[in-house]
Amino acid sequence: MRDPPPGETLAALLRLAGLRDCREEGGGVVYCRAGAGEGIRAAARLHEDSGCRLTTCLAYDYRLVDGSFHVVYVFDCPRLGRYIDIDIAVSDSSIDSLAAVLETMQCKWCEWEIRDLYGIGFRGHPGRGRLVLPDSWPEDYHPLRKDAPSRPPRLERPARRRARGPGLPLGPYHPALHEPEYFELEVEGERVKGVRYRGFFVYRGIEKLAEDRFRAEQVPFLAERICGICGFVHSTTYCMAFERAVGIEVPERAKYLRSMLLEIERIHSHLLCTAVMLHAAGYDTGFMQLMAVREEVMSVAEELTGNRKTYSANTPGGVRIDPDDSLVREAVERVSRAAEKAVKLARSFLEVSEVYTRLEGVGVLGRRDAWRHGALGPVARASGIDVDVRRDHPYAAYGSLEFEVPVRDEGDCLARYLLRLDEVLESASILRQIARSIPRGPVVNRDYDYAELRVGQAASEAPRGECIHYVITGVSGRLWRWKVRAPSYNNIPLLELMLKGYLVADAPVIISSIDPCFSCTDRLIRVKRVG
Amino acid sequence: MVGRLTALLAALRTGRLTLPYPYQPAPAPRSYRGPPVFLDDCIGCGACTYACPAGALSLRYLAGDDVVVLEHSVARCIFCMLCADVCPMEAVRRTSVYELATDNPAELVQRLEHRPAHCADCGAAYSTLRAVSEAAGRVGGIQRYMLRCPGCRAVEVASVIASSRRGGGLA
Ligand code: SF4
Numbered sequence: 001m002r003d004p005p006p007g008e009t010l011a012a013l014l015r016l017a018g019l020r021d022c023r024e025e026g027g028g029v030v031y032c033r034a035g036a037g038e039g040i041r042a043a044a045r046l047h048e049d050s051g052c053r054l055t056t057c058l059a060y061d062y063r064l065v066d067g068s069f070h071v072v073y074v075f076d077c078p079r080l081g082r083y084i085d086i087d088i089a090v091s092d093s094s095i096d097s098l099a100a101v102l103e104t105m106q107c108k109w110c111e112w113e114i115r116d117l118y119g120i121g122f123r124g125h126p127g128r129g130r131l132v133l134p135d136s137w138p139e140d141y142h143p144l145r146k147d148a149p150s151r152p153p154r155l156e157r158p159a160r161r162r163a164r165g166p167g168l169p170l171g172p173y174h175p176a177l178h179e180p181e182y183f184e185l186e187v188e189g190e191r192v193k194g195v196r197y198r199g200f201f202v203y204r205g206i207e208k209l210a211e212d213r214f215r216a217e218q219v220p221f222l223a224e225r226i227c228g229i230c231g232f233v234h235s236t237t238y239c240m241a242f243e244r245a246v247g248i249e250v251p252e253r254a255k256y257l258r259s260m261l262l263e264i265e266r267i268h269s270h271l272l273c274t275a276v277m278l279h280a281a282g283y284d285t286g287f288m289q290l291m292a293v294r295e296e297v298m299s300v301a302e303e304l305t306g307n308r309k310t311y312s313a314n315t316p317g318g319v320r321i322d323p324d325d326s327l328v329r330e331a332v333e334r335v336s337r338a339a340e341k342a343v344k345l346a347r348s349f350l351e352v353s354e355v356y357t358r359l360e361g362v363g364v365l366g367r368r369d370a371w372r373h374g375a376l377g378p379v380a381r382a383s384g385i386d387v388d389v390r391r392d393h394p395y396a397a398y399g400s401l402e403f404e405v406p407v408r409d410e411g412d413c414l415a416r417y418l419l420r421l422d423e424v425l426e427s428a429s430i431l432r433q434i435a436r437s438i439p440r441g442p443v444v445n446r447d448y449d450y451a452e453l454r455v456g457q458a459a460s461e462a463p464r465g466e467c468i469h470y471v472i473t474g475v476s477g478r479l480w481r482w483k484v485r486a487p488s489y490n491n492i493p494l495l496e497l498m499l500k501g502y503l504v505a506d507a508p509v510i511i512s513s514i515d516p517c518f519s520c521t522d523r524l525i526r527v528k529r530v531g
Numbered sequence: 532m533v534g535r536l537t538a539l540l541a542a543l544r545t546g547r548l549t550l551p552y553p554y555q556p557a558p559a560p561r562s563y564r565g566p567p568v569f570l571d572d573c574i575g576c577g578a579c580t581y582a583c584p585a586g587a588l589s590l591r592y593l594a595g596d597d598v599v600v601l602e603h604s605v606a607r608c609i610f611c612m613l614c615a616d617v618c619p620m621e622a623v624r625r626t627s628v629y630e631l632a633t634d635n636p637a638e639l640v641q642r643l644e645h646r647p648a649h650c651a652d653c654g655a656a657y658s659t660l661r662a663v664s665e666a667a668g669r670v671g672g673i674q675r676y677m678l679r680c681p682g683c684r685a686v687e688v689a690s691v692i693a694s695s696r697r698g699g700g701l702a
């Protein structure tokens with residue numbers, strides 16, 4: 001992947017974009033500071049013709065430190081193995097919108113979210129109303145600002161909105177996955193002509209909660225609860241971001257153990273997704289059989305960590321489990337065998353012609369759209385985009401492991417289904433390598449000092465795609481800013497493109513084919529104030 | 532047709548997986564991380580309450596400072612076992628129970644009572660007798676600072692500095 005010498009091309013790229021004030025930090029993240037106008041121009045140039053693309057943007061309130069808000073545009077440059085962050089200090093509470101220039105979904109959403117939560121205006125931004133907050137939320141209350149009142153505002157009862165035209169409601173509770181999301185489909189006969197999405201019903205400010213009430217070493221346990229399926233990805237990515245921020249070396253064995261749990265998690269997540277796709281296509285025999293095999297994977301996770309899903313195994317500096325070699329070998333063997341069995345089953349279900357026709361040629365996402373709008377993970381790879389954080393920006397033990405990154409070109413539901421099955425087999429092979437080559441030694445390094453106001457950014461390949469955590473350390477062991485960007489955040493808006501032109505009855509199948517995780521996207525967590 | 536046969540065969544081979552639970556018990560595997568129980572070895576040092584990410588533990592001074600209570604609430608607990616990691620007395624034991632539903636909320640709370648240590652200067656309760664004697668045991672004898680509450684210790688430090696100051700300033 002990295003044939004041109006990275007140093008040279010990186011320098012050339014930064015020159016081309018007009019970025020002067022840049023420094024590279026651990027993990028291959030290049031932080032650049034830029035003024036508002038210059039930053040947006042650089043961002044537009046990077047996204048258009050450089051092999052890089054915008055993956056997300058975020059903001060933080062630094063008024064107490066340097067007097068301004070900051071907006072950060074994060075670019076993934078897979079061929080250079082770098083992330084480029086363009087950090088723009090916003091002094092007069094509004095800047096030009098990058099989304100207005102790029103006209104892409106991921107940019108529209110992340111700027112929109114910043115406008116809701118920080119009250120930073122983006123001139124020319126296409127979004128109307130609210131994205132994250134309820135429609136009746138008061139205009140002048142920006143919950144993620146450091147001086148936001150600690151009590152939530154009293155909300156007016158939302159005004160009844162008249163549907164714009166003949167909309168067919170899908171949701172808010174049950175399309176494909178039983179989570180709160182709402183699609184309004186504009187239909188002509190049985191065909192979907194347009195889609196409006198409303199989500200974030202369960203946004204509870206988990207990032208704010210962490211900043212206010214948790215110490216940095218407690219946050220992994222909160223992060224793990226962002227997602228009910230791939231929680232370990234979140235705790236790992238958070239830990240890596242924090243480790244980079246304060247400079248903690250993680251022991252080799254811990255890296256392998258992290259990779260092992262991450263792959264186990266990918267296998268059970270992909271099996272769940274394929275099962276749910278079959279369920280959405282009306283084939284519950286397939287669903288049941290796959291879920292039965294998946295159960296074996298869950299039991300192994302439980303034996304390794306003490307829980308089927310919430311492993312609680314991460315801590316800054318390493319992991320909290322240290323299974324002996326025979327347990328690792330046995331676990332890996334059981335998971336790999338279950339994975340192979342499940343893949344065989346899942347492939348055989350495609351011989352049922354009703355299932356096959358429900359998936360084939362349905363919900364096509366074109367290659368160009370997938371790249372520009374920031375599609376991630378299996379959704380991108382099934383549309384011919386060859387990206388995988390494990391290979392492009394190696395973390396945990398992936399730098400020392402060999403694996404293929406399956407890519408398909410068709411871009412339909414069938415491609416996404418088959419691609420995940422290929423990935424399950426790759427994960428099984430990664431697990432076997434880990435069992436063979438896991439080094440001995442300590443599993444955690446607690447010998448570090450907390451450092452204040454340091455930035456760390458980490459990315460990982462979650463089952464659904466690239467997951468990004470951005471951390472700024474604060475004072476007295478807390479965090480100044482913690483930003484979580486889950487992969488479904490980029491993939492969900494693309495449903496608009498995927499649903500258009502297909503039958504209403506295909507909608508649940510298409511929605512489940514991107515394996516959307518609404519709780520990750522909304523960053524749900526249930527909390528109550530402690531006395 | 533072939534496809535349907537494959538599925539049928541798979542279903543037959545899998546057989547029936549549903550367990551007769553709850554008519555027969557289905558114990559969790561030994562490795563399962565259930566709620567912690569707090570043993571009598573606890574000295575009431577409070578380390579676990581500081582570590583707990585879920586706010587499931589508290590150390591409170593009750594009855595006019597006559598008793599110190601360590602309280603654990605299963606309802607809040609996320610079974611992470613950080614409390615066990617930090618406990619200096621190995622007084623936290625992991626269990627593997629999972630049938631925690633109850634119609635009596637009191638069953639979700641575990642309490643350990645301790646006798647408080649009172650400050651030698653101001654008399655306020657600031658720790659437990661067992662924590663102080665454990666600390667003394669570990670460093671080979673009672674130290675002056677162990678008998679004073681954090682507030683009085685701070686005052687003492689300040690007055691040492693003030694009394695050794697030469698000239699200048701107020702008082
Ligand atoms: S197990 Fe975790 S959540 Fe429960 S009391 Fe211990 S530290 Fe708190």
Ligand code: SF4
Binds near residue numbers: 572580614617622
């Ligand atoms: S002795 Fe252990 S259980 Fe008791 S208060 Fe201290 S840390 Fe908690």
